[in-house]
Amino acid sequence: MDRIPVAVHAEDPLSHAGVAGQLRSRPEILIVEPGSRTQPRVAVVVADSADEPTMHRLCALQLIQRQVPTPRGLTFNGLAGREIDVLRLVAEGYDTAEIVEKLAYSERTVKTVLHDVTSRLGLRNRSHAVAYAVRQGLIAAMTWKERRWRGST
Numbered sequence: 001m002d003r004i005p006v007a008v009h010a011e012d013p014l015s016h017a018g019v020a021g022q023l024r025s026r027p028e029i030l031i032v033e034p035g036s037r038t039q040p041r042v043a044v045v046v047a048d049s050a051d052e053p054t055m056h057r058l059c060a061l062q063l064i065q066r067q068v069p070t071p072r073g074l075t076f077n078g079l080a081g082r083e084i085d086v087l088r089l090v091a092e093g094y095d096t097a098e099i100v101e102k103l104a105y106s107e108r109t110v111k112t113v114l115h116d117v118t119s120r121l122g123l124r125n126r127s128h129a130v131a132y133a134v135r136q137g138l139i140a141a142m143t144w145k146e147r148r149w150r151g152s153t
Contacts, residue, residue, distance in 0.1 A: 003030035007040035009061065015046045059137060079117065079138060086113045088139045091130045 006029050010016035023029045023044070032040040043061050047054040079087075082103075089099045099110050114126060123129045133139045 001028060003028055004042060005030045005032045005038050005040045006042045006044060007032045007034075007061075008044045008046070009057070010046035011048065019044060019046050055136075079133070083113050083117050084133065084138050086110055087117065087130055087133045090114070090126050091133070091139055 006023060008016055008020045008023065008031060010019060020031050024031055030038070032038050045054070045058060045061070047057075082105075085103060086099060086105075089102060094102065096107060096110050099105070100107050103110070105113075114129065117123065117129050118125065121129070121132060123132055130139070
């Protein structure tokens with residue numbers, strides 16, 4: 001049986017030792033210590049809360065999978081694929097009518113998606129939603145040159 005390499009990250013040594021100890025008892029798991037040549041396939045993060053510093057640590061690990069494997073297709077940050085698609089187009093400067101055309105959604109659907117995202121996440125408007133998506137790494141921030149190049153195609 002192939003063992004799954006797992007890295008344990010915790011805020012304090014006691015939590016790290018406890019979680020790593022529990023996982024070591026499983027024959028299918030190989031605990032990967034820092035500095036090991038084995039690349040972990042899974043990261044277990046132990047934290048008291050999912051606050052901003054914890055989220056930054058998660059993003060810094062670059063081990064997290066952004067898509068949660070569920071039928072609903074929610075991302076790690078709780079946004080569905082179509083919500084990200086709409087936010088990406090808003091970030092590129094498209095208005096509602098252009099998003100409707102590009103995604104073949106109804107105008108009502110696009111407006112509902114934007115309303116749901118802003119309401120659910122406590123955001124003020126489209127710009128705030130785009131900024132959130134960029135900060136969370138859901139969409140990439142584009143430079144002026146990239147925006148200009150995309151507009152010319």
